[in-house]
Amino acid sequence: MPTEGLTELISAEKIAARVAEMGTEISRDLAGIDELTVLCVLKGAFIFAADLVRHLTLPCRIEFIRASSYGTHRASSGKVMLDLHRDPHVEGKHVLLVEDILDTGLTVTRILEELRGHNPASLRVCTLLDKPSARTTPVSADYTGFTIPDVYVVGYGLDAAGRYRELPYIATPNA
Ligand code: IMP
Numbered sequence: 068m069p070t071e072g073l074t075e076l077i078s079a080e081k082i083a084a085r086v087a088e089m090g091t092e093i094s095r096d097l098a099g100i101d102e103l104t105v106l107c108v109l110k111g112a113f114i115f116a117a118d119l120v121r122h123l124t125l126p127c128r129i130e131f132i133r134a135s136s137y138g139t140h141r142a143s144s145g146k147v148m149l150d151l152h153r154d155p156h157v158e159g160k161h162v163l164l165v166e167d168i169l170d171t172g173l174t175v176t177r178i179l180e181e182l183r184g185h186n187p188a189s190l191r192v193c194t195l196l197d198k199p200s201a202r203t204t205p206v207s208a209d210y211t212g213f214t215i216p217d218v219y220v221v222g223y224g225l226d227a228a229g230r231y232r233e234l235p236y237i238a239t240p241n242a
């Protein structure tokens with residue numbers, strides 16, 4: 068039963084079914100590569116990435132990159148902070164960037180710019196959620212779980228000021 072103050076938007080069952088489908092599709096598309104580097108964008112994509120990789124039938128290496136743009140506000144700050152002190156280990160690799168949500172598009176655009184500078188063999192984007200109507204920077208994903216309207220969502224890794232990441236479903240906070 069949903070937590071008080073939240074309205075469920077996508078159930079845990081629907082998420083699980085879609086994540087399994089995405090895993091099958093990615094595995095089919097990339098069949099034959101020697102290794103896939105799954106680059107999980109922290110913090111929001113940690114649950115999605117953990118579930119997705121268990122549906123991949125490819126040899127994987129799992130890496131993490133930390134990006135933050137929101138602080139504790141619900142509107143994009145317009146600035147994206149990346150943990151660039153770390154080598155993302157993507158040189159010469161087939162990379163799948165795994166994000167929780169494409170909103171304005173700034174975060175993924177910044178990460179892609181950075182990764183291209185490290186010369187990956189290939190680079191694809193996989194996002195659980197997409198809010199195309201919120202886009203200010205043109206970027207799209209190769210794999211999208213669900214397209215949603217421009218509403219703030221929480222759960223399954225996504226937070227509001229650090230809360231609700233643990234919920235197994237996706238919900239909108241009641242106004
Ligand atoms: P963008 O840079 O505006 O595309 O925002 C991407 C990041 O903002 C995501 O990785 C999320 O961390 C966060 N974000 C955007 N929309 C939402 C939302 O509805 N709920 C929670 N986090 C969000």
Ligand code: MG
Nearest residue numbers: 109110111167
């Ligand atoms: Mg994020």
